[in-house]
Every structure is written in structure tokens, then in C-alpha cells.
Amino acid sequence: MDNETAFIQRSQKGDLDAFNQLVLHYQGQVYNLALRMLGSQAAAAEASQEAFISAYQAIRGFRGGNLRAWLLRITANTCKDMLRSARARPSVSLESLEPNPEATPRSRAESPEEHVLRSELGADIQRGLDSLSREQRLAVVLVDIQGFSYEEAAQVMGASVGTVKSRLSRARENLRDFLRRHSELLPSQFRLDG
Amino acid sequence: MNNGHRRWRARLSAHLDGRLSPGERNALEAHLAGCEPCRKELAELTSVVALLHSMPQVAAPRSFTLRQTPAPHPWWLRYEAPLRYASAATVVLLVAVVAGDLLFSGPTLQNDLGLMDGAGAQGAPGPQREAQRSTADDSGAAFTNLATPAAALPDSAALPAPTSSPAPSPAETQKSLASATGEGQAPSSEPPQESLAAPAPTAPTESEEPTAGRLRPWLWAEAALATVFGLLLTLALLGRRARRRLSAR
Numbered sequence: 103m104d105n106e107t108a109f110i111q112r113s114q115k116g117d118l119d120a121f122n123q124l125v126l127h128y129q130g131q132v133y134n135l136a137l138r139m140l141g142s143q144a145a146a147a148e149a150s151q152e153a154f155i156s157a158y159q160a161i162r163g164f165r166g167g168n169l170r171a172w173l174l175r176i177t178a179n180t181c182k183d184m185l186r187s188a189r190a191r192p193s194v195s196l197e198s199l200e201p202n203p204e205a206t207p208r209s210r211a212e213s214p215e216e217h218v219l220r221s222e223l224g225a226d227i228q229r230g231l232d233s234l235s236r237e238q239r240l241a242v243v244l245v246d247i248q249g250f251s252y253e254e255a256a257q258v259m260g261a262s263v264g265t266v267k268s269r270l271s272r273a274r275e276n277l278r279d280f281l282r283r284h285s286e287l288l289p290s291q292f293r294l295d296g
Numbered sequence: 297m298n299n300g301h302r303r304w305r306a307r308l309s310a311h312l313d314g315r316l317s318p319g320e321r322n323a324l325e326a327h328l329a330g331c332e333p334c335r336k337e338l339a340e341l342t343s344v345v346a347l348l349h350s351m352p353q354v355a356a357p358r359s360f361t362l363r364q365t366p367a368p369h370p371w372w373l374r375y376e377a378p379l380r381y382a383s384a385a386t387v388v389l390l391v392a393v394v395a396g397d398l399l400f401s402g403p404t405l406q407n408d409l410g411l412m413d414g415a416g417a418q419g420a421p422g423p424q425r426e427a428q429r430s431t432a433d434d435s436g437a438a439f440t441n442l443a444t445p446a447a448a449l450p451d452s453a454a455l456p457a458p459t460s461s462p463a464p465s466p467a468e469t470q471k472s473l474a475s476a477t478g479e480g481q482a483p484s485s486e487p488p489q490e491s492l493a494a495p496a497p498t499a500p501t502e503s504e505e506p507t508a509g510r511l512r513p514w515l516w517a518e519a520a521l522a523t524v525f526g527l528l529l530t531l532a533l534l535g536r537r538a539r540r541r542l543s544a545r
Contacts, residue, residue, distance in 0.1 A: 118362060118365055121362065125360055125361045126359070129359065129360045129361075130355070133354070133357075134354055138351075147358070147360075150356070150360050154360050154361075158362060158366055159366055223347070224351060227347060227351060242348060245313075246345055246348035246349060247348055247349075252315060267309070267310055267315065271306060271308075271310065274341050274344050274345065275309075275341070277344050277348075278340050281347070
């Protein structure tokens, strides 16, 4: 983001408009992390709002560095608090999960049937994510869904790169075991031999 | 799966992401060349990662910009979690102190309770009972408030002389009475007053001061820990309530 440093400095002085520029830039990533962690759009929206409120209250303590990792760490902690207090009720509404048109473009046009299949598959993957522990879920969401490097994921998780590596490995194995039990929904190119 | 395979399979995930050192990568690839189960495992993990990569980025349902400046957190709110842990630690310490009190001060505690029972069983508290209490805790601890100040103690001649109600009257009581009223009488040589004539039914004088001396630190510790726990718990609960209020927007 251009002029991010300037927006941060102005935010630290109490400029709400400057902070809202940062919100607009990062809210997609924050919301997606919360959605994959909580499995519920309503809970993800609540967590995202709470995360930005907490970020505004804490931004004076931000000492520079990776703002994205800092924001997502706040988001992850907010999600963990909500999971702990069991306010999140995992439920995925397939119809309202509209993909972001600015996201990574697909290589070819998708037929309606493929779209439905992808939506159902996405719901199954989300159920698989819900079956993971909080720490494993966070590792796989950050690295495999959000595309973070191990180092950036370690910053968000407040852990070492080695810890990220081991949690990610176990998360992938557990997801693989979960998806084996639902292999009938997997497209042929993704089919796992049980 | 034997331990050898487990060791290789633990590296498959990092290998997918290109996070193995050159030496580790070469060793793993050499193993994969001759191990079909591990190759199958690698293929499955590759599929899972590809599936995860295909998960779409979902559009935020609305804007999360802040409409008004949020109220600042109370300064102590950031310590909510440490306060909870401190409360729990204080409870543990309090339980330990109470247990220690019961274990190590047991006999003296019983003595003390026996004294209190003996005093309490005699009806309305009178000057002589209050005098006994001030004696039992001569250094002025827990029972000081109950003790009648020396100046308020009646002159020994004015003490009633009931003979029907036996009063446990250690010699120490007479001693403190005498010194308080300034009569300077030696307790051992002085015949006991009629109202204080009954012999001490329980422990001898020498045990009472040590009893009081051993008991007080435990009581103070228990009272202090209970107070600290109450304060910490109150702050933790206030913090939780404030956090819920701040987030309910």
C-alpha cells in the first residue's frame, strides 16, 4: 500500500480517517482469515469489526514492521477468543459465499455445474478446517489459503518457523484423512485414493 | 507405518513447499525413488494443498471502517488475563496456607478454640472474660478489639464475687489485671480473687502467649491472601465486563 507509513503515523495520532484507509486496504484479508477460522459469515464479520476496533486502540503500540502480520495476528487472537467462548456457531451458507472477482483468475471459464461442485467442495473443505485444532487451522489458512510464507505465518502466529512447519504438516495430514472420508465430492484431478 | 516411514513422511509437507535443506531434499528424493507408500502419501498431500489453494477469496460483506473513535480501553484491561491467573494462584496459595494453619497450628488452634469455648460457655460476657481475652492475646492481636481497655477494667475490689459460676482464671489474668490497675501485686503470691478463683481448666499460662504468637501469622496470611484474591477477582470480572461492553458494538 502506498503511503502506508504515513497512514500509520496519522492513525497513531488519532486520525480516524487515516486508520479507515488501512481498514479498507486490509479488510478483505482480515475477513477471509476470520471466515476460515470461524466457519461462519456472521461470526467472521463480528470478529473482523472487533479486530479493527482493537487495532485502532492498540496502534500507538505498533513499532513498525509488517502491518499486515500485525493486523492478522489481532484477528487470529480475536477469533481464538470467540472460539473459546463458543460464540461462533460454524455454519457455511453456500449461496452467500460470493467469490471475490478480484481474486486469482481461473484458467478457464467455469460452468454452473463446476461452480456448484466447487461450492460444495468448498463447504466440505471448510468442514475439514473446522475439524482441526485452532493452531493447525490457523497454520493451514495462513499458508495454504492466504498464501503467506512460513516466516510471515510465524509472525502472525507468534511462533517459530519450525512450529509453523510442524503444525502445517499435521494439519495437512488431518485434512487429508478427513477428505478421504468425503472423497465422492472430490474432482477427479483431486481424488485421493483411499 | 513403521518409524522409518514416519521420519520420511514428516518431511513431505516441507518438501512440498521447498523448505528442506539441499541435503534433506536429496535424501528424501532418494527414499521416494524406492518407496511407493511414501510417494502415494506425497501425491495425496499435493492434492490437499492444491484444493486449499483453490479456495476462493470471499468478498467482505460490508465495510469495517470505524464510524467513530472507539473508547480507549481501561488501562488495566490489558492485564485481564494475567489477573485471572493471579487470582487462581492466590486461591491455591490461600488453600495451602489454610491447610498449613490446620496442620501445624492444629493443637494450638484447638487450644485457642477451647479457651474461646470455655469463655463463651459461661453466659454473658463480663469484665473477667474480657480480661481473659486480653490476657490470651496479650500482645494485642485478634482479640484486642474485644478486650476491655485496662483503664476501663474495674478495680479489683469492685469486681463481683460470684461463686456459683466458675470462671477459668489463669494466674496470668490476675497479673495483667494487677498491672493494668497499677496495683503491682505479684500474681503468684496473691490469693486469687473470688471471682477469679477457679483454676484454669486448660493449658497453663505459658502456652497461651506462644499459642497466640503462632496463630497470628497464619491468620494474617489468610486474611491478606483472601483480600488479594477478592481484589484480583473483582478486577478480572470488571475487565471481562468492560471487554464485552467494548465489543458489543
